[in-house]
Amino acid sequence: MTGDRDPLTDSRYEVTPVTPFGIALRATAPGTPVAELPVDTLRSLVREHHLLLLRGFGTFATPEELSAYCELWGEPSVWPFGTVLELVEKEQPEDHIFDSSYMPMHWDGMYREQIPEFQVFQCVHAPGEGNGGETTFSNTPTVLRNTDPQTVATWSAVTGTYHREMEFYNSVTVSPVVTAHPVTGTPVIRYNEPTAADDDGFVNHPDLRFTGLPEDGIAEAHRTLRAALYDPAHLYAHSWRTGDLVVTDNYTLLHGRNAFTSGAPRHLRRVQVLGTPPLDNPGLVR
Template sequence: MSSATTTPDTAWATGPLSPFGALVTARAPGLPFTAPPVDQVRTLVRREHLVVLRGFTPPADGSALEAYGRSWGEVLEWSFGTVFDVLAHEEPEDHAFDTSFMPMHWDGMYARFVPEFQVFHCLTAPAATEGGRTLFTDTTKLLADVGADTLARWRDVVLHYRNPKVSHYGGLVISPLVEPHPVTGAPTLRFLEPVPEGVEILNPPNVTVADHGPEEARALVDEVRSALYDPRYLYAHSWEPGDILITDNYTLLHTREPYRRGLPRHLQRVHVLGDPPHRSHLDG
């Protein structure tokens, strides 16, 4: 998408984000976030992999966000329910509720099914210069650019991920590094980033590379990590209150940029399953 577009029968404009994604901006005051038809937004998300709705009247509460998610399809039920408050806790038990480093990952890897879509609503956010952005990497764009030898080598890699279940997720996941997209068949990366040396977080994942010695595994992790944070494939979203952000979770990996404790940052998130639901690699 090279330029913003409008149509006579709509009150919003659609334009590109960089290096991927689309921004849908309300042109009329008071337009509800549900105004853009779901089938059109879904098509846009599947094509651009990330869509931001901005300037619309946001959902009144979590129940309204859940109802919107259900208009997309079956909503993933977690132990806490369907609406996750992405919010730092005063005494966090896991890095998901902290403000420090978070490994790059895909959502639902520790659930029975991996959701196709993430639907976020931003209630409050730090200033753009204060951190707290969400970083998304388009792994299909990345893999389209790596050489054939690298892609073939990565296709042979299997990783083991383990997290103690101290909050709503945990267990053992055994997953190939490269996996076909369940809808398009395009190769995607499925990678939970190990915590870098010298960095400490709550409940860090244990990541091992099958059939690789320590030095070989370290080199592979460094190679993949470097590619994931390459600005050609990474979109950094600076949140604004009222933003609705919807992603193709089958394609993207994401993480949170660290920010100072005490700054306002409150998102709500709903997961929408694919049709049919895509089974995860959770062991057991």
């Protein structure tokens, strides 16, 4: 059951903005059940602010509890492993998802049949102070609003073709870099940031190809995109604390990960929640 009281005016919760975007709700009484918060209100907050941090609330003891809570938000995306992805470094990872390296900016579901609207992250164990591992989020509508029209026009001429083969899929998707939010029509960026091909420490490079401009124009588009996406006015890097719950707007944001100290106890759980109705992936080729 979720509560009926407005968390924005309820004295049991402290409401603060997140810089440069997002909103945080903190429980004034540690361990307050997160289910007391009305999901309809939280859903609206995520759509408005694009990122919601819930801190100081009671945590979910098991993946099953987290998945059951996420069903209040909508239909969870089902993977071969179920609905909850355990994001933990593996000793011999076959993909960078399970490594301690950085993760380039991308959007979730880009290689799947349906693109989730929400990402729900639970921090089971924080990596520890000074160990890195922040999850990074870039607010793409703000990027587009704050960038000069000529540069946006250059980005708009570029289309990315993305191929990624890993344990859970072998797929190709094609998307213009600048496109429209599937519900509001607001311009957004859909982009998988390239990694350096000679970065031998990065496990399982995706195969990325960008067209629409001459080679030097593509290189300049990458340079300006990266600068804008990582500009402090547009980028939020979340430093995890054990027990944090973060819900984000996958239709609007791009996200990635800062590298972290190998062996640090970083453990996140992630559930993807589909929109209503679910959004079929418009760019999926196979």
